Amino acid sequence: xxxIQLLRNQPELVAAGLARRGAVIDLTAFEALEAQRKAVQTQxxxxxxxxxxxxxxxxxxxxxxxxGEEVAAVMAQLMSEVAGLGDALKANEDQLAVLLPEVDxxxxxxxxxxxxxxxxxxxxxxxxxxxxxxxxxxFDFSPKDHVDLGEALGGLDFECGGxxxxxxxxxxxxxxxxxxxxxxxxxxxxHTAEHGYTEVSVPYLVNPDxxxxxxxxxKFEEDLFRIERADGSRLYLIPTAEVxxxxxxxxxxxxxxxxxxxxxxxxxxxxxEAGSYGKDTRGMIRQHQFDKVELVQIVTPEQSWDALEALxxxxxxxxxxxxxPYRKMALCAGDMGFSxxxxxDLEVWLPAQNTYREISSCSNFEAFQxxxxxxxxxxxxxxxxxxxxxxxxxxxxxxxxxxVAVLENYQRxxxxxxxxxxxxxxxxxxxxxxx
RNA sequence: GGAGAGGUGGCAGAGUGGUCGAAUGUACCUGACUCGAAAUCAGGCGUACUGCAAGGUACCGUGGGUUCGAAUCCCACCCUCUCCGCCA
Numbered sequence: 147x148x149x150i151q152l153l154r155n156q157p158e159l160v161a162a163g164l165a166r167r168g169a170v171i172d173l174t175a176f177e178a179l180e181a182q183r184k185a186v187q188t189q190x191x192x193x194x195x196x197x198x199x200x201x202x203x204x205x206x207x208x209x210x211x212x213x214g215e216e217v218a219a220v221m222a223q224l225m226s227e228v229a230g231l232g233d234a235l236k237a238n239e240d241q242l243a244v245l246l247p248e249v250d251x252x253x254x255x256x257x258x259x260x261x262x263x264x265x266x267x268x269x270x271x272x273x274x275x276x277x278x279x280x281x282x283x284x285f286d287f288s289p290k291d292h293v294d295l296g297e298a299l300g301g302l303d304f305e306c307g308g309x310x311x312x313x314x315x316x317x318x319x320x321x322x323x324x325x326x327x328x329x330x331x332x333x334x335x336x337h338t339a340e341h342g343y344t345e346v347s348v349p350y351l352v353n354p355d356x357x358x359x360x361x362x363x364x365k366f367e368e369d370l371f372r373i374e375r376a377d378g379s380r381l382y383l384i385p386t387a388e389v390x391x392x393x394x395x396x397x398x399x400x401x402x403x404x405x406x407x408x409x410x411x412x413x414x415x416x417x418x419e420a421g422s423y424g425k426d427t428r429g430m431i432r433q434h435q436f437d438k439v440e441l442v443q444i445v446t447p448e449q450s451w452d453a454l455e456a457l458x459x460x461x462x463x464x465x466x467x468x469x470x471p472y473r474k475m476a477l478c479a480g481d482m483g484f485s486x487x488x489x490x491d492l493e494v495w496l497p498a499q500n501t502y503r504e505i506s507s508c509s510n511f512e513a514f515q516x517x518x519x520x521x522x523x524x525x526x527x528x529x530x531x532x533x534x535x536x537x538x539x540x541x542x543x544x545x546x547x548x549x550v551a552v553l554e555n556y557q558r559x560x561x562x563x564x565x566x567x568x569x570x571x572x573x574x575x576x577x578x579x580x581x
Numbered sequence: 582g583g584a585g586a587g588g589u590g591g592c593a594g595a596g597u598g599g600u601c602g603a604a605u606g607u608a609c610c611u612g613a614c615u616c617g618a619a620a621u622c623a624g625g626c627g628u629a630c631u632g633c634a635a636g637g638u639a640c641c642g643u644g645g646g647u648u649c650g651a652a653u654c655c656c657a658c659c660c661u662c663u664c665c666g667c668c669a
Contacts, residue, residue: 201650205599
């Protein structure tokens with residue numbers, strides 16, 4: 147959520163920032179709504195103040211009456227005076243009860259402002275390559291894609307996934323399952339042992355408040371799987387561990403000296419993929435369910451930009467240790483997600499597609515999510531007031547897509563797969579799958 | 582699923598209609614004493630909105646209601662704990 151003060155005081159600045167990402171804001175509507183809100187709110191509070199003082203006087207008179215003083219007449223006078231406020235006050239409060247949520251709803255649907263360092267651009271084509279690492283492998287045979295490789299090895303079964311659940315679901319078996327598990331374990335171990343993250347395990351179903359906190363709601367409900375419960379409440383399957391993990395600090399005021407908090411979390415992720423019909427229908431690239439190891443940092447406002455570089459580096463480390471060629475992209479303003487102030491995508495080389503595909507997305511949200519979550523920090527020494535903290539997250543990495551990258555980059559002419567050296571300790575020393 | 586108890590400030594814990602945004606203790610911050618610390622003493626110490634300020638308003642699990650006035654009474658819901666049942 148944007149700082150509503152910024153929206154009130156510098157609306158042109160907000161509009162300009164939003165324009166960079168192709169978003170339009172109706173400032174006239176906002177200002178009209180705000181003017182109305184302000185008028186009704188001050189009037190309501192004046193009436194409440196009047197009621198409160200009069201009622202207090204009645205209270206004092208009650209005390210005197212108890213001591214035997216004759217105050218009934220004055221009291222009756224006051225009571226009728228207060229009663230006269232009743233209707234006007236009720237009307238104002240009712241009006242306010244409509245206006246305040248309207249203002250909230252308006253602000254809740256505005257995306258974050260892109261950071262100054264974010265390149266301009268409308269879509270994917272405006273993204274800027276920051277670096278390239280590794281060399282795409284050269285094969286003396288025609289490389290297969292992960293579907294052909296996986297099916298031939300008996301490790302990937304898309305038909306079976308379709309039978310059990312539907313399209314965009316996969317069944318893995320044998321060494322393929324183990325390789326998948328090894329990848330997740332490896333990532334968790336690197337991030338905890340070498341990068342200082344604390345591993346957390348969290349709910350895979352979350353409530354609407356949590357989805358609001360990280361920005362999935364109210365605008366992107368159609369991207370989520372929803373569970374309706376008998377009592378009328380609802381839960382959502384997490385589309386990323388970002389949601390439950392970031393919401394750990396929702397509603398909290400943290401001692402600034404306790405920051406940064408660094409969490410790593412392995413979960414399945416569930417996405418409805420509404421609107422992506424026909425896109426990546428083959429294989430494991432785009433699934434309704436996939437595993438991901440997520441990095442989340444909770445930091446002070448001063449720390450967040452350094453933290454974004456560090457966090458992205460942590461994700462890159464996994465690719466490097468697996469010796470997978472990748473490139474690092476700075477997303478342009480028009481291609482960033484709703485809540486992000488800046489995002490780096492890491493794209494891994496996929497030989498069969500002869501291109502780089504997203505395998506990680508690392509973002510600094512600045513105070514955008516923190517404001518929605520009312521997550522704040524306080525400098526105890528300075529005696530300062532609570533202020534919104536900053537949040538970041540990034541995939542480190544998407545496990546399913548990493549599996550795809552390993553299969554395709556490490557394949558041999560006979561269809562067997564070389565197990566990357568870093569994973570062998572997790573595979574009981576196995577060097578070749580299907581050899 | 583059945584029965585019961587309870588949700589108040591960082592924590593503990595009072596408060597059952599009226600100067601209650603809330604006693605007290607503890608933690609924490611500042612100052613005094615001290616070479617320093619402990620102990621002691623004095624003061625401060627929730628969040629948000631609003632106002633130049635003084636101040637005002639809201640918040641005692643959440644949402645409604647009763648009342649001139651609600652932490653306190655009524656209704657619904659949520660959560661926690663205990664016991665029983667069921668169960669990975």
